[in-house]
Ligand SMILES: *[C@@H]1O[C@H](CO)[C@@H](O)[C@H](O)[C@H]1NC(C)=O
């Protein structure tokens with residue numbers, strides 16, 4: 001002990017080393033548990049936005065297109081609601097750290113993986129809500145098995161489906177439904193189209209919950225038959 005007292009430098013280095021090891025340990029633990037996944041659709045990465053909120057996204061639809069004329073091959077197309085909008089009180093912060101207009105996506109196939117930036121376009125035009133709807137797309141790798149979104153200290157799996165490539169006689173595409181609540185129109189359309197054997201592609205941006213659940217029910221029913 002006496003020799004320590006005579007060498008304050010060594011004590012300093014020792015204390016510094018202990019603090020460093022503790023910091024490293026805490027960082028590793030934080031990194032491993034930084035990820036929270038609440039439900040199948042709601043994903044949240046550990047990424048904290050500059051206004052102190054955790055990045056959260058609700059995925060409305062996510063399709064992986066092995067081939068696509070408009071998006072390119074091996075493309076992901078995501079429609080989601082995400083809290084990218086800044087807190088109005090901290091508007092000034094815009095000048096110092098502007099929002100990145102890209103999301104970071106990781107894709108894996110049986111043999112390799114890539115990390116790439118997906119650009120997005122805003123569907124919600126105003127800044128009145130903290131959660132806005134965006135459409136994001138990126139070209140990934142062939143035969144993708146897993147897609148995830150990366151934040152600063154977390155990864156969240158993005159569940160996805162592949163579109164149907166079956167040739168059909170009649171295909172009906174409905175223009176994107178935004179703040180949709182007219183379920184009566186949907187019911188009428190779905191039954192009439194089905195009666196005539198049409199395949200229905202519905203693009204949904206947002207709707208009241210009960211209507212969304214009703215559409216999900218119809219989707220399950222149609223997929224099962
Ligand atoms: C995985 O992606 C890589 C990179 O594009 C590609 O070369 C490889 O063939 C893919 N693996 C499979 C099993 O498709």
Ligand SMILES: *[C@@H]1O[C@H](CO)[C@@H](O)[C@H](O)[C@H]1NC(C)=O
Pocket residue numbers: 145146157
């Ligand atoms: C890949 O996705 C499947 C289900 O889609 C999941 O069970 C599996 O854990 C995922 N693998 C990785 C490495 O994330």
Ligand SMILES: CC(=O)N[C@H]1CO[C@H](CO)[C@@H](O)[C@@H]1O
Pocket residue numbers: 066142143
């Ligand atoms: C193993 C496997 O699924 N291979 C497929 C990868 O994707 C190409 C087309 O992009 C298919 O032709 C392969 O069969």
